[in-house]
Amino acid sequence: MLGYASFSDAQQLGQESLQGNEQQLAQEMLKLITQVSLERDPSGPVKRLNQVKTQGCFNGSFTVRNDIPEHFKQGLFAHARRYPVYARFANASTMDDSEKDLRGLSLRVFDVQGLPVWGVQGRQDFLMNSYPVLFAQSPEVFYQFIQAQHDDGLVGFFLNPFDSHLKALRILLQARERPNSVFDIRYWSTTAYRLGRDELAVKYSVKPCSDYTSSEPNEYSADYLRQAMKKHLTKTPVCFEFMLQQQSDATAMPIEDATVEWDEEVSPFVTVADIEFTQQDFSSDEALSRCENASFNPWQSLAEHRPLGRINQVRKLIYQQMAALRRARSNL
Numbered sequence: 001m002l003g004y005a006s007f008s009d010a011q012q013l014g015q016e017s018l019q020g021n022e023q024q025l026a027q028e029m030l031k032l033i034t035q036v037s038l039e040r041d042p043s044g045p046v047k048r049l050n051q052v053k054t055q056g057c058f059n060g061s062f063t064v065r066n067d068i069p070e071h072f073k074q075g076l077f078a079h080a081r082r083y084p085v086y087a088r089f090a091n092a093s094t095m096d097d098s099e100k101d102l103r104g105l106s107l108r109v110f111d112v113q114g115l116p117v118w119g120v121q122g123r124q125d126f127l128m129n130s131y132p133v134l135f136a137q138s139p140e141v142f143y144q145f146i147q148a149q150h151d152d153g154l155v156g157f158f159l160n161p162f163d164s165h166l167k168a169l170r171i172l173l174q175a176r177e178r179p180n181s182v183f184d185i186r187y188w189s190t191t192a193y194r195l196g197r198d199e200l201a202v203k204y205s206v207k208p209c210s211d212y213t214s215s216e217p218n219e220y221s222a223d224y225l226r227q228a229m230k231k232h233l234t235k236t237p238v239c240f241e242f243m244l245q246q247q248s249d250a251t252a253m254p255i256e257d258a259t260v261e262w263d264e265e266v267s268p269f270v271t272v273a274d275i276e277f278t279q280q281d282f283s284s285d286e287a288l289s290r291c292e293n294a295s296f297n298p299w300q301s302l303a304e305h306r307p308l309g310r311i312n313q314v315r316k317l318i319y320q321q322m323a324a325l326r327r328a329r330s331n332l
């Protein structure tokens with residue numbers, strides 16, 4: 001039985017509170033996620049457990065600005081420079097765009113200088129969802145949710161009088177939307193990351209800045225989002241700003257509770273880079289298959305941007321092994 005972690009100790013800025021059971025927990029979660037994935041796709045290619053529907057991947061530029069605050073000039077953001085970027089947009093849980101859902105954005109920046117804490121040299125990944133907070137405060141709650149979903153016990157998970165997860169329910173209900181385009185919405189890391197070598201912790205967010213925004217589709221078909229993306233690219237390049245938010249209060253902006261939004265009024269997000277995608281064929285069979293077979297990992301990261309906190313701890317093994325399983329099943 002997985003217990004809850006408690007964080008009664010006074011926290012300091014930038015401090016994570018690992019409990020020592022994260023690797024064991026990661027193994028148990030991996031076992032369950034593998035089981036759920038293989039039950040869903042018993043043969044042939046295996047789809048991702050999360051961010052299941054590939055909307056498309058885009059090659060573009062990630063340009064670090066030169067007018068960013070001095071203390072943000074760390075790692076990838078140390079110098080104003082243009083990097084290649086590969087970005088995957090996805091639906092979190094449904095293959096049918098007309099259903100309300102969370103959307104995901106995965107970024108991989110290439111030609112990055114410095115050694116990664118894990119993965120291939122020269123790459124920096126950033127993974128984000130279209131809502132400022134995660135429904136699960138801890139990896140234990142995430143685990144219980146997957147288990148309950150698998151056992152058809154979500155009502156019990158949310159409403160159990162002894163251990164209810166009403167906040168998770170509220171967040172999941174609020175986070176699901178039906179946007180006109182995935183190019184018009186904002187994305188957040190929800191969990192915290194190091195910035196530099198000292199105690200700084202930040203969250204990431206990406207906000208749209210294109211001249212064009214999509215209007216409501218004539219029909220909310222199962223693939224209307226790809227149509228909106230195509231139309232956008234024929235009219236104008238896609239623009240996003242990549243932003244950092246500094247943790248300025250260890251209690252009100254916790255690292256170990258991903259359901260707590262860090263107040264933007266107290267610590268505003270600051271734009272540090274510009275992302276651009278120009279017209280390209282992202283929906284050919286070849287481009288979609290490359291995108292489906294891609295994999296990202298928050299630990300594919302420079303030490304200056306390393307993931308913080310217990311939720312990020314368990315993600316390393318899970319993403320690594322699920323990507324390996326997907327590659328093996330796709331004969332890659």
Ligand code: HEM
Pocket residue numbers: 029033047048049050051088090104105106127128129134138139142188189190191294295296311314315318319322323326
């Ligand atoms: C304990 C917490 C979490 C677990 C267990 C988890 C699990 C997973 C799994 C199994 C995948 C599929 C990986 C693959 O097959 O390659 C995935 C993908 C993804 N997750 Fe998470 N996740 C967690 C937290 C988060 C958080 C906090 C975010 C960001 C807000 C996030 C964003 C994403 C994104 C964007 C993808 C798609 C990656 C891609 O494009 O390949 N996840 N997650």
